[in-house]
Amino acid sequence: MPSLFRRKPADLVEDEVGEVVEPTEPVRAKGYTPKKGEATPKRPVANRRVAEAVPKDPKAARALNRQRRSEEARERREGMMNGDDRYLTVRDKGPVRRYVRDIVDSRRNVGSIFFIGTVAVLALTVVPNLRVQVFGNLLFLAMVLAIMVDSVLLARRIKQRVTAKFPKHTERLTQLYFYAIMRSVSFRRMRIPKPQVQPGDRV
Helix, strand or coil: CCCCCCCCHHHHHHHHCCCCCCCCCCCCCCCCCCCCCCCCCCCCCCCCCCCCCCCCCHHHHHHHHHHHHHHHHHHHHHHHHCCCCCCCCCCCCCHHHHHHHHHHHCCCCHHHHHHHHHHHHHHHHCCCCHHHHHHHHHHHHHHHHHHHHHHHHHHHHHHHHHHHHCCCCCCCHHHHHHHHHHHHCCCHHHCCCCCCCCCCCCC
């Protein structure tokens, strides 16, 4: 008499084997990172950069490398002159430094004549005439005094304008003063980055 509590092995196999359903989308392992350029649901189009062909001739390859370096240097130079933060040094980066440059470039600075005045004074001091030499020395002292007064006025303007426009900035005011004064004593055409405003413009 067959037992009511025992089942045949074939019945157990039929219970465990079910219909296999193929997944509609590939299953990714936990923590899976798509490869570079691989298309994903959030990135449907592969964005792998196509490598440029390298000439087999060593001479042509060197020429191509020189051309690429020249283009990159020109791009960095243009970006630096135009005030692009991607190409600026740490000293020139940031909106606060840009604003300070605009303040300096929008005014006529006495310090911009410093080098011309110094050359003129040196020329007067070599003249074999005591009165001319004394006049040259007095002219130099007057020029230095004028630059100092103008620098104090520039520092006061920077403190007022920067504090009002960037009340939560983390720049040291003394560093901003020095940065502005050094820019003010240089020729306008030699300033890097180049001026983005004209003298007299409102900033």
